[in-house]
Amino acid sequence: MQLKIDALSKTYSNGVQAIKSVNLTLSQGMFGLLGPNGAGKSSLMRTVATLQEPDEGTIFLNDIDVLKQKTTVRQLLGYLPQEFGVYPKISAEQMLDHIARLKGVGNKSERKDLVDYLLNKVNLYKDKKKHLGTYSGGMKQRFGIAQALTGKPKLIIVDEPTAGLDPAERNRFYNLLSELGENTVVILSTHIVEDVSTLCSHFAIICSGEVLYTGTPEDAVQSLAGKIYSKAICKSQIDQHRKDYRLISTQLKSGSHYIRIYSENEPGNGFQCSQPGLEDVYFNYISSKVDIGTI
Numbered sequence: 001m002q003l004k005i006d007a008l009s010k011t012y013s014n015g016v017q018a019i020k021s022v023n024l025t026l027s028q029g030m031f032g033l034l035g036p037n038g039a040g041k042s043s044l045m046r047t048v049a050t051l052q053e054p055d056e057g058t059i060f061l062n063d064i065d066v067l068k069q070k071t072t073v074r075q076l077l078g079y080l081p082q083e084f085g086v087y088p089k090i091s092a093e094q095m096l097d098h099i100a101r102l103k104g105v106g107n108k109s110e111r112k113d114l115v116d117y118l119l120n121k122v123n124l125y126k127d128k129k130k131h132l133g134t135y136s137g138g139m140k141q142r143f144g145i146a147q148a149l150t151g152k153p154k155l156i157i158v159d160e161p162t163a164g165l166d167p168a169e170r171n172r173f174y175n176l177l178s179e180l181g182e183n184t185v186v187i188l189s190t191h192i193v194e195d196v197s198t199l200c201s202h203f204a205i206i207c208s209g210e211v212l213y214t215g216t217p218e219d220a221v222q223s224l225a226g227k228i229y230s231k232a233i234c235k236s237q238i239d240q241h242r243k244d245y246r247l248i249s250t251q252l253k254s255g256s257h258y259i260r261i262y263s264e265n266e267p268g269n270g271f272q273c274s275q276p277g278l279e280d281v282y283f284n285y286i287s288s289k290v291d292i293g294t295i
Protein backbone atom coordinates (compact mmCIF):
# COMPACT_ATOMS: atom_id res chain seq x y z
CA MET A 1 0.00 0.00 0.00
CA GLN A 2 1.19 3.46 -0.87
CA LEU A 3 -0.50 6.82 -0.48
CA LYS A 4 0.78 9.51 -2.80
CA ILE A 5 -0.23 13.14 -2.40
CA ASP A 6 0.85 15.54 -5.14
CA ALA A 7 0.64 19.33 -5.35
CA LEU A 8 -2.37 19.44 -3.04
CA SER A 9 -3.72 22.90 -2.20
CA LYS A 10 -6.78 24.25 -0.42
CA THR A 11 -7.93 27.77 0.31
CA TYR A 12 -11.11 28.19 2.38
CA SER A 13 -13.75 30.73 1.43
CA ASN A 14 -12.48 33.09 4.18
CA GLY A 15 -9.15 33.29 2.33
CA VAL A 16 -7.13 31.02 4.67
CA GLN A 17 -4.79 28.84 2.62
CA ALA A 18 -4.79 25.72 4.79
CA ILE A 19 -2.83 23.42 2.41
CA LYS A 20 -0.05 24.80 0.19
CA SER A 21 1.12 22.57 -2.61
CA VAL A 22 1.71 19.55 -0.39
CA ASN A 23 3.65 16.55 -1.76
CA LEU A 24 3.95 13.45 0.39
CA THR A 25 4.50 9.75 -0.25
CA LEU A 26 3.54 7.34 2.51
CA SER A 27 4.25 3.61 2.57
CA GLN A 28 2.77 1.09 4.94
CA GLY A 29 3.44 1.67 8.61
CA MET A 30 2.85 4.56 10.92
CA PHE A 31 3.40 8.02 9.43
CA GLY A 32 3.30 11.03 11.76
CA LEU A 33 2.01 14.36 10.59
CA LEU A 34 3.40 16.78 13.14
CA GLY A 35 2.47 20.44 13.36
CA PRO A 36 1.18 23.14 15.70
CA ASN A 37 -2.47 24.15 16.01
CA GLY A 38 -3.75 25.56 12.77
CA ALA A 39 -0.96 23.97 10.68
CA GLY A 40 -3.42 22.37 8.28
CA LYS A 41 -3.25 18.79 9.56
CA SER A 42 -7.00 18.28 9.89
CA SER A 43 -7.62 19.92 6.51
CA LEU A 44 -5.20 17.46 4.94
CA MET A 45 -6.66 14.50 6.85
CA ARG A 46 -10.22 15.40 5.89
CA THR A 47 -9.19 15.69 2.25
CA VAL A 48 -7.49 12.28 2.26
CA ALA A 49 -10.56 10.88 4.04
CA THR A 50 -12.72 12.11 1.10
CA LEU A 51 -14.64 14.53 3.32
CA GLN A 52 -13.62 17.71 1.58
CA GLU A 53 -12.34 18.76 -1.83
CA PRO A 54 -8.99 20.39 -2.50
CA ASP A 55 -8.65 23.18 -5.05
CA GLU A 56 -5.75 21.48 -6.78
CA GLY A 57 -3.68 18.34 -6.68
CA THR A 58 -4.07 14.58 -6.67
CA ILE A 59 -4.13 11.78 -4.10
CA PHE A 60 -3.64 8.14 -5.03
CA LEU A 61 -3.94 5.08 -2.80
CA ASN A 62 -2.01 2.61 -4.94
CA ASP A 63 -3.83 3.08 -8.26
CA ILE A 64 -7.08 4.34 -6.72
CA ASP A 65 -7.77 8.00 -7.44
CA VAL A 66 -8.86 9.12 -3.95
CA LEU A 67 -10.49 12.35 -5.13
CA LYS A 68 -12.56 10.59 -7.80
CA GLN A 69 -13.18 7.06 -6.46
CA LYS A 70 -14.58 8.14 -3.10
CA THR A 71 -16.77 5.10 -2.48
CA THR A 72 -13.88 2.73 -3.15
CA VAL A 73 -11.65 4.69 -0.75
CA ARG A 74 -14.31 4.78 1.96
CA GLN A 75 -14.50 0.97 1.88
CA LEU A 76 -10.77 0.83 2.59
CA LEU A 77 -10.68 3.66 5.11
CA GLY A 78 -10.68 3.72 8.91
CA TYR A 79 -10.99 7.25 10.27
CA LEU A 80 -10.82 8.61 13.78
CA PRO A 81 -11.56 12.33 13.47
CA GLN A 82 -10.39 14.94 15.94
CA GLU A 83 -13.91 15.58 17.17
CA PHE A 84 -15.26 12.11 17.69
CA GLY A 85 -18.86 12.35 18.86
CA VAL A 86 -20.52 9.31 20.41
CA TYR A 87 -24.17 8.59 21.01
CA PRO A 88 -24.23 8.77 24.82
CA LYS A 89 -27.14 6.40 25.47
CA ILE A 90 -25.86 3.52 23.35
CA SER A 91 -23.47 0.82 24.55
CA ALA A 92 -20.12 0.28 22.84
CA GLU A 93 -21.28 -3.14 21.75
CA GLN A 94 -24.48 -1.82 20.14
CA MET A 95 -22.67 1.03 18.43
CA LEU A 96 -19.93 -1.16 16.97
CA ASP A 97 -22.54 -3.66 15.80
CA HIS A 98 -24.31 -0.81 14.02
CA ILE A 99 -21.07 0.44 12.42
CA ALA A 100 -20.16 -3.10 11.31
CA ARG A 101 -23.58 -3.40 9.68
CA LEU A 102 -23.04 -0.08 7.88
CA LYS A 103 -19.66 -1.35 6.71
CA GLY A 104 -21.36 -4.33 5.11
CA VAL A 105 -21.00 -7.13 7.66
CA GLY A 106 -24.51 -8.54 7.16
CA ASN A 107 -24.26 -11.84 9.02
CA LYS A 108 -25.27 -11.45 12.69
CA SER A 109 -22.93 -14.02 14.24
CA GLU A 110 -20.03 -12.83 12.07
CA ARG A 111 -20.77 -9.33 13.35
CA LYS A 112 -20.82 -10.47 16.96
CA ASP A 113 -17.44 -12.17 16.53
CA LEU A 114 -16.02 -9.03 14.93
CA VAL A 115 -17.40 -6.72 17.64
CA ASP A 116 -16.06 -8.98 20.42
CA TYR A 117 -12.68 -9.19 18.70
CA LEU A 118 -12.41 -5.42 18.34
CA LEU A 119 -13.57 -4.69 21.89
CA ASN A 120 -11.01 -7.16 23.20
CA LYS A 121 -8.31 -5.55 21.08
CA VAL A 122 -8.95 -2.10 22.50
CA ASN A 123 -9.40 -3.48 26.01
CA LEU A 124 -13.05 -2.46 26.35
CA TYR A 125 -14.61 -5.91 26.36
CA LYS A 126 -15.55 -5.78 30.03
CA ASP A 127 -17.10 -2.34 29.53
CA LYS A 128 -18.98 -3.24 26.38
CA LYS A 129 -22.45 -2.96 27.95
CA LYS A 130 -21.79 0.51 29.39
CA HIS A 131 -23.25 3.53 27.65
CA LEU A 132 -20.69 5.48 25.63
CA GLY A 133 -21.70 8.64 27.48
CA THR A 134 -20.17 7.16 30.66
CA TYR A 135 -16.77 6.45 29.05
CA SER A 136 -13.66 8.43 30.04
CA GLY A 137 -11.71 10.37 27.36
CA GLY A 138 -9.24 7.52 26.94
CA MET A 139 -11.98 4.91 26.68
CA LYS A 140 -13.72 7.00 24.03
CA GLN A 141 -10.49 7.23 22.04
CA ARG A 142 -9.99 3.46 22.29
CA PHE A 143 -13.57 2.99 21.16
CA GLY A 144 -12.78 5.39 18.30
CA ILE A 145 -9.95 3.12 17.20
CA ALA A 146 -12.24 0.08 17.38
CA GLN A 147 -14.74 1.75 15.06
CA ALA A 148 -11.93 2.90 12.74
CA LEU A 149 -10.69 -0.70 12.51
CA THR A 150 -14.09 -2.14 11.59
CA GLY A 151 -13.97 -3.57 8.08
CA LYS A 152 -10.21 -4.27 7.87
CA PRO A 153 -9.12 -0.86 6.53
CA LYS A 154 -6.02 -0.45 4.38
CA LEU A 155 -5.75 3.26 5.15
CA ILE A 156 -6.20 4.43 8.73
CA ILE A 157 -6.31 8.09 9.69
CA VAL A 158 -6.17 9.15 13.32
CA ASP A 159 -6.39 12.88 13.92
CA GLU A 160 -4.79 14.10 17.18
CA PRO A 161 -5.85 11.03 19.15
CA THR A 162 -3.72 11.53 22.27
CA ALA A 163 -4.61 15.14 23.08
CA GLY A 164 -6.19 15.26 26.50
CA LEU A 165 -5.24 11.72 27.58
CA ASP A 166 -3.50 11.15 30.90
CA PRO A 167 -0.04 9.44 30.75
CA ALA A 168 -1.33 5.94 31.56
CA GLU A 169 -4.11 6.13 29.01
CA ARG A 170 -1.74 7.62 26.45
CA ASN A 171 0.59 4.64 26.96
CA ARG A 172 -2.28 2.23 26.52
CA PHE A 173 -3.22 4.07 23.37
CA TYR A 174 0.38 3.97 22.06
CA ASN A 175 0.44 0.21 22.50
CA LEU A 176 -2.78 -0.08 20.58
CA LEU A 177 -1.65 2.20 17.76
CA SER A 178 1.73 0.47 17.46
CA GLU A 179 -0.03 -2.70 16.31
CA LEU A 180 -1.91 -1.00 13.51
CA GLY A 181 0.90 -0.36 11.05
CA GLU A 182 1.24 -3.84 9.57
CA ASN A 183 -0.10 -4.04 6.01
CA THR A 184 -1.79 -0.67 6.28
CA VAL A 185 -0.91 2.97 5.82
CA VAL A 186 -1.59 4.71 9.12
CA ILE A 187 -1.51 8.51 9.30
CA LEU A 188 -1.26 9.91 12.79
CA SER A 189 -1.79 13.62 12.97
CA THR A 190 -0.51 15.22 16.14
CA HIS A 191 1.04 18.30 17.72
CA ILE A 192 2.77 16.10 20.33
CA VAL A 193 6.40 15.31 19.43
CA GLU A 194 6.45 12.27 21.72
CA ASP A 195 3.64 10.67 19.68
CA VAL A 196 5.95 10.69 16.66
CA SER A 197 9.13 9.60 18.44
CA THR A 198 7.27 6.71 20.11
CA LEU A 199 5.29 5.42 17.18
CA CYS A 200 6.31 6.59 13.75
CA SER A 201 8.88 5.20 11.32
CA HIS A 202 8.45 8.25 9.08
CA PHE A 203 7.01 11.67 9.64
CA ALA A 204 6.49 15.12 8.19
CA ILE A 205 6.51 18.50 9.87
CA ILE A 206 3.74 20.73 8.61
CA CYS A 207 3.25 24.40 9.45
CA SER A 208 1.11 27.12 7.85
CA GLY A 209 -0.10 24.55 5.32
CA GLU A 210 3.40 23.67 4.10
CA VAL A 211 5.47 20.53 4.52
CA LEU A 212 8.76 21.70 6.04
CA TYR A 213 10.42 18.31 6.52
CA THR A 214 9.78 14.71 5.68
CA GLY A 215 11.93 11.69 6.58
CA THR A 216 12.67 9.40 9.51
CA PRO A 217 12.86 10.69 13.09
CA GLU A 218 16.39 9.25 13.37
CA ASP A 219 17.69 11.11 10.31
CA ALA A 220 16.00 14.29 11.45
CA VAL A 221 17.67 14.14 14.87
CA GLN A 222 21.03 13.15 13.37
CA SER A 223 20.96 16.22 11.12
CA LEU A 224 21.18 18.42 14.23
CA ALA A 225 24.08 16.57 15.90
CA GLY A 226 26.61 19.10 17.24
CA LYS A 227 24.40 22.07 16.38
CA ILE A 228 22.19 22.37 19.45
CA TYR A 229 23.48 24.37 22.40
CA SER A 230 21.79 25.15 25.68
CA LYS A 231 22.21 27.17 28.84
CA ALA A 232 20.26 28.54 31.78
CA ILE A 233 19.53 32.27 31.70
CA CYS A 234 17.40 34.83 33.56
CA LYS A 235 14.01 35.56 32.09
CA SER A 236 15.05 39.15 31.40
CA GLN A 237 17.86 37.93 29.09
CA ILE A 238 15.57 35.95 26.79
CA ASP A 239 14.78 38.81 24.40
CA GLN A 240 18.45 39.69 23.94
CA HIS A 241 19.35 36.04 23.31
CA ARG A 242 16.51 35.85 20.82
CA LYS A 243 18.15 38.72 18.93
CA ASP A 244 21.71 37.34 19.19
CA TYR A 245 21.09 33.66 18.45
CA ARG A 246 18.79 31.37 16.56
CA LEU A 247 16.73 30.48 19.59
CA ILE A 248 14.62 27.41 19.03
CA SER A 249 13.05 26.80 22.42
CA THR A 250 12.83 28.04 25.98
CA GLN A 251 11.96 25.78 28.84
CA LEU A 252 11.22 26.45 32.48
CA LYS A 253 12.86 23.78 34.70
CA SER A 254 12.86 23.98 38.49
CA GLY A 255 12.36 27.74 38.30
CA SER A 256 15.25 28.36 35.83
CA HIS A 257 14.88 29.28 32.17
CA TYR A 258 16.78 27.02 29.81
CA ILE A 259 17.18 28.06 26.24
CA ARG A 260 18.20 25.95 23.29
CA ILE A 261 19.74 27.49 20.22
CA TYR A 262 20.78 26.26 16.80
CA SER A 263 24.33 27.17 15.85
CA GLU A 264 26.64 25.87 13.12
CA ASN A 265 29.66 26.92 15.22
CA GLU A 266 30.58 26.88 18.90
CA PRO A 267 28.72 29.97 20.23
CA GLY A 268 30.78 30.40 23.46
CA ASN A 269 29.08 32.68 26.00
CA GLY A 270 28.43 29.81 28.44
CA PHE A 271 26.54 27.60 26.01
CA GLN A 272 26.99 23.83 26.27
CA CYS A 273 26.65 21.52 23.29
CA SER A 274 23.55 19.42 23.82
CA GLN A 275 22.28 16.09 22.51
CA PRO A 276 19.57 16.92 19.94
CA GLY A 277 16.10 15.44 20.20
CA LEU A 278 13.09 15.33 17.93
CA GLU A 279 11.65 18.30 19.79
CA ASP A 280 14.67 20.36 18.65
CA VAL A 281 14.02 19.31 15.07
CA TYR A 282 10.39 20.30 15.41
CA PHE A 283 11.07 23.69 16.98
CA ASN A 284 13.94 24.38 14.60
CA TYR A 285 11.61 24.06 11.60
CA ILE A 286 8.58 25.65 13.20
CA SER A 287 10.52 28.65 14.51
CA SER A 288 11.38 29.55 10.92
CA LYS A 289 7.65 29.98 10.22
CA VAL A 290 6.01 31.19 13.42
CA ASP A 291 7.06 32.93 16.62
CA ILE A 292 7.81 30.02 18.99
CA GLY A 293 6.55 32.12 21.88
CA THR A 294 3.11 31.59 20.39
CA ILE A 295 3.37 27.80 19.91
Ligand SMILES: Nc1ncnc2c1ncn2[C@@H]1O[C@H](COP(=O)(O)OP(=O)(O)OP(=O)(O)O)[C@@H](O)[C@H]1O
Nearest residue numbers: 012014016018035036037038039040041042043044
Ligand atom coordinates in the same frame (compact mmCIF):
# COMPACT_ATOMS: atom_id res chain seq x y z
N1 LIG B 1 -13.88 25.10 7.40
C1 LIG B 1 -12.97 26.05 7.50
N2 LIG B 1 -13.22 27.30 7.04
C2 LIG B 1 -12.30 28.28 7.13
N3 LIG B 1 -11.07 28.11 7.69
C3 LIG B 1 -10.77 26.90 8.16
C4 LIG B 1 -11.70 25.81 8.12
N4 LIG B 1 -11.12 24.73 8.67
C5 LIG B 1 -9.89 25.12 9.06
N5 LIG B 1 -9.68 26.42 8.76
C6 LIG B 1 -8.44 27.18 8.98
O1 LIG B 1 -7.42 26.51 8.24
C7 LIG B 1 -6.19 26.50 8.98
C8 LIG B 1 -5.77 25.06 9.18
O2 LIG B 1 -6.69 24.46 10.09
P1 LIG B 1 -6.65 22.90 10.44
O3 LIG B 1 -7.80 22.61 11.37
O4 LIG B 1 -6.56 22.12 9.20
O5 LIG B 1 -5.27 22.80 11.22
P2 LIG B 1 -4.78 21.74 12.29
O6 LIG B 1 -3.30 21.59 12.03
O7 LIG B 1 -5.59 20.52 12.22
O8 LIG B 1 -4.98 22.50 13.63
P3 LIG B 1 -5.55 21.98 15.05
O9 LIG B 1 -4.46 21.17 15.63
O10 LIG B 1 -5.78 23.27 15.78
O11 LIG B 1 -6.79 21.23 14.74
C9 LIG B 1 -6.47 27.26 10.26
O12 LIG B 1 -6.08 28.60 10.06
C10 LIG B 1 -7.98 27.16 10.43
O13 LIG B 1 -8.48 28.28 11.13
